Amino acid sequence: MAGGVSREAYFEIGLDVLSDRGYGGLKLAEVCNRLGVTTGSFYHYFPNWASYTRELIAHWREVRTLRVVEAIRADHDPHHRIESLTMEALALPHGAEAAIRVWSSLDPYVYDVQAVVDQLRFDIIFESAYEIIGDERNARYFAAWSLYLVVGYEQATLPRDPDTLEWITGQMRDALESGRFTPPPR
Numbered sequence: 001m002a003g004g005v006s007r008e009a010y011f012e013i014g015l016d017v018l019s020d021r022g023y024g025g026l027k028l029a030e031v032c033n034r035l036g037v038t039t040g041s042f043y044h045y046f047p048n049w050a051s052y053t054r055e056l057i058a059h060w061r062e063v064r065t066l067r068v069v070e071a072i073r074a075d076h077d078p079h080h081r082i083e084s085l086t087m088e089a090l091a092l093p094h095g096a097e098a099a100i101r102v103w104s105s106l107d108p109y110v111y112d113v114q115a116v117v118d119q120l121r122f123d124i125i126f127e128s129a130y131e132i133i134g135d136e137r138n139a140r141y142f143a144a145w146s147l148y149l150v151v152g153y154e155q156a157t158l159p160r161d162p163d164t165l166e167w168i169t170g171q172m173r174d175a176l177e178s179g180r181f182t183p184p185p186r
Contacts, residue, residue, distance in 0.1 A: 005035050007045050010052065011059040019095030023103040026053070057113050060100065064092065065117045069124045078131035082176065085125055086169045089150050090162065098154040122147050129176060141183035142176055 013034045017026050028049055032039055046052040072084050104114040125146045130139035149172070153165055175181040 005037050005041060007055075008059075009035060010042070010045060011056050011063075014052070014056045015060060015093055015096045018099035018103075019093045021099075022095075023099045023106075026099070028052075054109065057100070057103075057110050060096070061113050061117055064097075065120050069120050072124055072128075078128040079177065081124070081128040082132065082173055085128065085146075086173055089146070089169065090166055092150070094150075094154045094160060097150075101151070101155065118147065132176060133179070133181065137186075138181060138183055142172075142181055145172065 010031060013031050014026065017030050017034065021030065028039060028042060032042055035041075042052070046055070068088050072081050072088070075081050075084065100110065100114060104111040122143050126139050126143035129142040130136060133139055133142075146169075149165075149168065153160065172181075
């Protein structure tokens, strides 16, 4: 470890910077300042800034999506999975997620990672909803509704209100669980 800071710490601070300052604020000096290290420490782990940013996005995909999806898939109860997915969605670093979406509009590599993340998240919601309601079309609608809600929450210019997001997700979950979830006719 260089200066007592791990590679993981660089990634977590990078996500914090994205959350607080957006994509435009993700700079080497800011990451190092927050960690209290010199750029020499940074270069101990990463050959250059481009390598770090690619690894940061890979870390985000791995920690915030792949590991979560794997853990949730291990639960065989679709009702528990929907509850866990809801809790995970509420706990996302929404500022960082919004910044990554901005970044993905500028960088094809980040866009490709974002597309994979969106699909993985959609798939686990769809699979779980389908097991509950047994209707493929309605499960797809529910998964899209869920993903659109979180992405919209992250992208809106309104102040983020976690209590309202939690209430809305609870209403969605209740509608799914009670069988009241009925999308429009074709």
